[in-house]
Amino acid sequence: MPELPDVEGFRNVLQSCAKGRTVRRVDVRDPGVLHGVSARRLREALEGRRVTRAERHGKWLLARTGGPTLALHFGMTGRLLCAHPDDAADPHDRVLLTVARDHQLRYRDQRKLQGLWLADNDSDVVRLLRDQGPDALSVDREEFEDVLASHRGRVKSVLIDQSALAGLGNLLADEILWRARLRPNTPANALAEPERHRLYTEMRRTLRPAVAAGRVPPRPTWLTGHRDDPDPHCPRCGTPLRRTRVAGRTTVWCPGCQGKGA
Numbered sequence: 327m328p329e330l331p332d333v334e335g336f337r338n339v340l341q342s343c344a345k346g347r348t349v350r351r352v353d354v355r356d357p358g359v360l361h362g363v364s365a366r367r368l369r370e371a372l373e374g375r376r377v378t379r380a381e382r383h384g385k386w387l388l389a390r391t392g393g394p395t396l397a398l399h400f401g402m403t404g405r406l407l408c409a410h411p412d413d414a415a416d417p418h419d420r421v422l423l424t425v426a427r428d429h430q431l432r433y434r435d436q437r438k439l440q441g442l443w444l445a446d447n448d449s450d451v452v453r454l455l456r457d458q459g460p461d462a463l464s465v466d467r468e469e470f471e472d473v474l475a476s477h478r479g480r481v482k483s484v485l486i487d488q489s490a491l492a493g494l495g496n497l498l499a500d501e502i503l504w505r506a507r508l509r510p511n512t513p514a515n516a517l518a519e520p521e522r523h524r525l526y527t528e529m530r531r532t533l534r535p536a537v538a539a540g541r542v543p544p545r546p547t548w549l550t551g552h553r554d555d556p557d558p559h560c561p562r563c564g565t566p567l568r569r570t571r572v573a574g575r576t577t578v579w580c581p582g583c584q585g586k587g588a
Contacts, residue, residue, distance in 0.1 A: 384492025
């Protein structure tokens with residue numbers, strides 16, 4: 327599932343492929359990924375418009391034009407690619423935006439759980455994102471600690487709740503909690519100040535290399551690098567890793583170095 331680092335990578339794709347270029351053609355190959363806008367309306371709104379900025383908030387990507395804004399969400403299987411217009415389309419390429427004779431943005435998604443929205447103005451963008459919490463990459467420590475203190479749920483549930491903190495998904499939450507040595511089912515508002523500080527610090531330390539990689543990298547020194555092993559062990563202390571479910575998601579953690587108590 328695309329998380330903040332993946333979507334930041336898609337933002338870079340949008341920036342390098344389309345920024346400063348005019349949308350010449352919009353080809354909707356599957357209108358099932360459009361939300362609240364028809365294929366005809368999307369074409370009328372975007373064709374002839376210049377892409378001015380590429381922005382990201384949490385798992386949302388915004389293509390600004392100085393007028394309407396195209397908002398993209400990638401669900402579990404979505405991707406954004408830059409291709410040549412003459413390249414054969416993939417069966418899962420749902421919407422194609424030709425922005426130059428040799429540049430074409432492709433929204434590719436197998437499962438179609440999210441898709442594309444059109445915001446006519448800044449107020450529409452605000453309404454579209456009104457349920458999103460602060461972005462995990464830019465949130466400051468004070469605001470982050472306020473989020474934790476205001477939620478009684480388990481800390482992992484809060485980290486992956488997009489209305490509390492936008493951008494983190496299952497892999498990142500497990501990785502951050504493992505680095506911070508905190509159990510995923512600890513109540514968020516029960517964390518002591520040093521634990522909140524450590525969690526914020528480890529979130530920042532995890533996001534920086536993940537954003538640079540454009541994904542949550544399965545490095546051998548990371549929990550992510552071992553969660554899918556046949557017999558997974560903690561890369562820090564060697565304890566066998568456990569799998570539980572938190573907020574309906576498979577959760578991998580180390581009972582040897584992630585705190586006391588269940």
